[in-house]
Amino acid sequence: MKFVYIASPYTSIDNFIAVQKQIEAANFLIDNGFVAISPLLNSVLLNMQKERDWTTWIAIDLELLSKCDALIRLPGESKGADIEVDYARLNGIPVYADMRLLLEEIDPCHP
Numbered sequence: 001m002k003f004v005y006i007a008s009p010y011t012s013i014d015n016f017i018a019v020q021k022q023i024e025a026a027n028f029l030i031d032n033g034f035v036a037i038s039p040l041l042n043s044v045l046l047n048m049q050k051e052r053d054w055t056t057w058i059a060i061d062l063e064l065l066s067k068c069d070a071l072i073r074l075p076g077e078s079k080g081a082d083i084e085v086d087y088a089r090l091n092g093i094p095v096y097a098d099m100r101l102l103l104e105e106i107d108p109c110h111p
Contacts, residue, residue: 002108004029005037005065005088007081008074010044019044021074028099029072033108037064054080062087070094070106 006025010018019040026036039061046052058080065071071088073081073095088095096102 001033001035002069002106003035003037003067004102004106005039005068005071005084005093006074007071007078007084007088008040009076009078009081010040015044025072025074025099032103034106037068039064058083065093066091068093070096070102072099072102073097 006022006029008018008022008025022038022040026038026041029036039057042064043052043057043060061080061084065084065087068088071084071093073085075097085095087093094106096105
């Protein structure tokens, strides 16, 4: 199965809405045969027990992204998501802003 990283805003919009958008994107990807990597859900849940700074999370997120087959960029202003998009492009990871295009171009189960 192919891994798709979800890059999206968090601090620039309502946090609850940001989490909901990542959950919706992750479920859509899973429903279509992908492994959804949701860095936002990871950091939000882990921060509940032990708060870490932004630089720690972006370093972890980029490491996760390096293992992925594609990135989907959800709409909205985000310094972190923009860094993730730049990292993906520099490392040859396809970047998509449209789920339909991602589905057309990537087979979730074949190389």
